[in-house]
Amino acid sequence: MAYWLMKSEPSVYGIQDLRRDHTTLWDGVRNYQARNFLTSMTAGDQAFFYHSNTQPPGIVGLMTILETHQVDPTQFDPANSYYDPKSSPDQPRWYTVRVGYLETFPTVLSLDRLKQTFSPEELWVVRRGNRLSVMPVAEAIGDRLLALARA
DNA sequence: GCCAACGTTGGC
């Protein structure tokens, strides 16, 4: 089982929304590196839910990957803000995963705390200028994050 | 293939 970290703005879709919905299709990723990480996920992997553009930004909970290699339907919908005119149903370019809610941590692992605890090499999300919305988390680091979150 | 312009992300 691998660990990942996935970002979302809580004003758009937060951990509370996932807790309510139980499961959701993680749509709207339009970055090739992030997409490549999405397509390399395996069912049963776990992903940390990171709230960006909020105060404080940080890791707020845990998800499980339910289904992989899902075509992101928003790429075909001209009315959707994630519409990609260069994509077509016979040649989709954006794939994603279905995630399931696992837990909300009792306290937010704030970006500030993450920076104090992990080096940029250990945890990509603390790298300066990092804009990637989906990234891998090494197993040892994921274990430490869970220990911190549940302490 | 270079690179300037532009748009977006996301912390602050």
Next chain:
DNA sequence: GCCAACGTTGGC
């Protein structure tokens, strides 16, 4: 709201 960082676009 500002702006640094960075990915993408498009002219050449």
